Amino acid sequence: MTNKTIFFKAPIFQSIGKELAHRYFLKGDFGQVIGVKTLTGDAEPLRSFLGYTDLAWSKKSRFSILEFTEALQDSAVAWTLEDFILFTTKQPLRLKSAVLAKAEHDFQVFKEKIRQIDPIFVEQLTDKQLRNWQEEKDVAAVFATVSKALQQLPKEYTRLPVFAYQQTGNSHAFDENEPAGLLLLQMLSPNETLEDETTTLLTNVERKNRVLDEAKLLKDDIHNDVAVYGLLAKNETVSAMWQGACLEQASWKIPLKEILRMQTIYPASGNQVLVVENSGVYSILLDELPEIPMICSSGQFTYAVWKILRKLTESNTQIYYVGDMDPEGLVMAQQLLQTFPKHAQTIAMDKTNFKIAKQKTQISDTRLKKLRLIKEPKLKEVANLIQETHEIALQEGFIEELIWQVLAVFGR
Incomplete structure (x- = not known):
């Protein structure tokens, strides 16, 4: 950079160069005039360069491209407009059509x-x-x-x-x-x-x-598992392993490998299964409701959970899901309802139980945005309450109400 070119490092000239390059990129020409107020940077260097007095410049709202070009040619650098743009933007002039054409050519290659x-x-x-x-x-x-x-x-x-x-x-x-x-x-x-x-x-x-x-x-058929209770499975005959767990009234974790191996999975009694999000609540319900077939989804659904639910619905099992009434819990419930519209519904996840168990908490805007995904009417009512109050309701807060509703729905 020479002493002659340092003058054009002023922000106002950088702004002019950028504007001219942009115009050429879009239309292939520079236009006729540039509005002074559209530029950034102190305009004093530009006024001095174009040779206006302070009074005359104060009355100017724009200047012509022609006078700017002539000023460049008459200056110490004796630049063309293209030289000026190359100096200020560090890039040669480009046409959008040419850039797109090259990009398309490269893509076809x-x-x-x-x-x-x-x-x-x-x-x-x-x-x-x-x-x-x-x-x-x-x-x-x-x-x-x-x-x-x-x-x-x-x-x-x-x-x-x-x-x-x-x-x-x-x-x-x-x-x-x-x-x-x-x-x-x-x-x-x-x-x-x-x-x-x-x-x-x-x-x-x-x-x-x-x-x-x-x-x-x-991906992983061993560590990808799901806790179940009261379920049977069979291929040609009923699996002794699954049957033994039912006879022992034992909750056990089934690896994805074993789920995939079974042709049919179904409740040991009836045609209903309770799916519980929280492992602690699941454990309590096993003690309180030993006659109810159950699955613990343990937070976000793993593929083992999805696969066993699919096999259950294929055997025409009705799924009843209960989870926390917070943004994440409602989204999980909505996922289940949308995936199995004919076989899944929620239980105890309603505004009545929300009001019983509600608690104030900090909910970020990101979490609140998840509630836009909720479409099911009862869940939507709860989602609206969360948005209005910034309160949530955890399963632990409405266990008693949940037990009564499960007994009513499952007919036990």
């Missing part, structure tokens, strides 16, 4: 590169998805890895880390936080939008696991 690896990617992925992949590093290697994996999907249930090791030598290659893992999920779910939770309340946990399940891939 990328698509052809991917098509040569395996045409199924271009056929199945959307252009939006492909454009996102265009910016990834080592993208060709990722697509080649997934192409090979898609051609060798297992015929029997296989743990995802084992499959990943078989395909790549790295048991974590298809973890969902790895590029190959994300691409594999996208290819196994062409009609799913795994990243979008605004269009559906079906949790990502179930959606992703369901996609893998259909491909005979298991």
